[in-house]
């Protein structure tokens with residue numbers, strides 16, 4: 283067990299992950315589309331928001347506990363769905379789900395994960411987790427996937443609406459991203475400097491898209507799998523499909539990727555339980571506003587009808603507190619989770635969660651609040667948000 287006491291920020295974890303994770307997968311996580319302007323703004327826009335410091339308020343008996351779609355959480359943070367997580371670290375999704383379970387927060391498995399729905403269920407004693415769905419053209423495959431999610435004890439479904447087509451990330455093209463990596467000379471040289479990662483990968487059988495391989499018709503080997511996924515994301519996705527998925531699933535439904543008030547109204551009208559203000563971590567429409575900038579208007583418009591959450595740029599507990607103050611009942615973390623995982627596996631994810639929770643708890647107290655459910659925009663300095 284590594285001594286992580288000197289790891290005090292998500293940035294510490296990022297630096298170590300960059301040393302340990304093969305370049306093509308590190309770059310896959312640490313990048314946005316085109317100029318990466320939206321990706322950067324997701325983080326930097328948090329810095330502009332200032333707190334009101336309050337003093338001589340009783341700070342005893344504090345709690346960051348809350349609920350997200352009715353589920354108890356130790357803090358209003360869930361692990362966001364991220365594709366290829368089992369390439370950041372061997373069995374990465376299982377480790378992430380175990381860390382989330384230990385911490386008392388939800389873990390979301392991506393459709394494009396390396397470990398499958400069944401792998402997560404088997405390796406977490408069937409602890410409930412969340413599943414993120416991409417709608418594919420092959421609707422029978424989607425029906426089967428939803429059945430598998432139910433059988434795996436999935437307790438909420440996140441339907442991602444902002445990836446009918448894929449934004450362009452220059453690094454992924456230049457690196458020739460594949461899972462597992464192709465054995466080119468450049469990759470072999472890089473892998474030679476990442477021995478721990480290689481050992482981990484040799485010790486697992488999970489090296490490709492676990493939810494898809496062996497389950498989708500016509501997908502027998504990796505090359506046909508990559509062309510299958512490129513062809514299969516459905517560009518015709520519409521609100522009628524949202525209704526179809528809602529019926530098929532029948533449980534808690536979360537709509538992910540809402541950035542506009544008009545879309546937020548449609549999301550609320552769809553009868554979903556929550557929406558996530560998200561620009562996919564700056565990976566889709568570069569030039570869109572940051573998530574924290576888009577949040578207040580959406581929370582104001584529909585916050586009484588549907589739970590409003592947000593993700594994008596959260597690298598600290600202070601970011602969670604600011605999002606909460608601006609109307610996000612819940613938040614999700616993508617890269618903060620991936621950096622912890624890439625750096626130290628499950629222990630790294632747990633460390634990332636501890637860092638965020640401790641900072642959330644202390645900052646909340648400095649703002650004169652003891653319960654996360656008492657946090658609203660009056661903790662922020664007017665004119666800074």
Ligand SMILES: Cc1cc2nc3c(=O)[nH]c(=O)nc-3n(C[C@H](O)[C@H](O)[C@H](O)COP(=O)(O)O)c2cc1C
Pocket residue numbers: 310311312324362363364365392393394414442538560561562563564565593594595596614615616617618
């Ligand atoms: C490497 C990576 C892979 C991702 N894969 C998915 C995915 O498969 N499905 C999805 O809905 N969102 C995906 N996302 C978006 C995240 O769910 C989330 O919206 C985003 O990471 C939040 O921003 P943050 O990384 O700054 O916290 C991915 C993000 C990253 C960084």
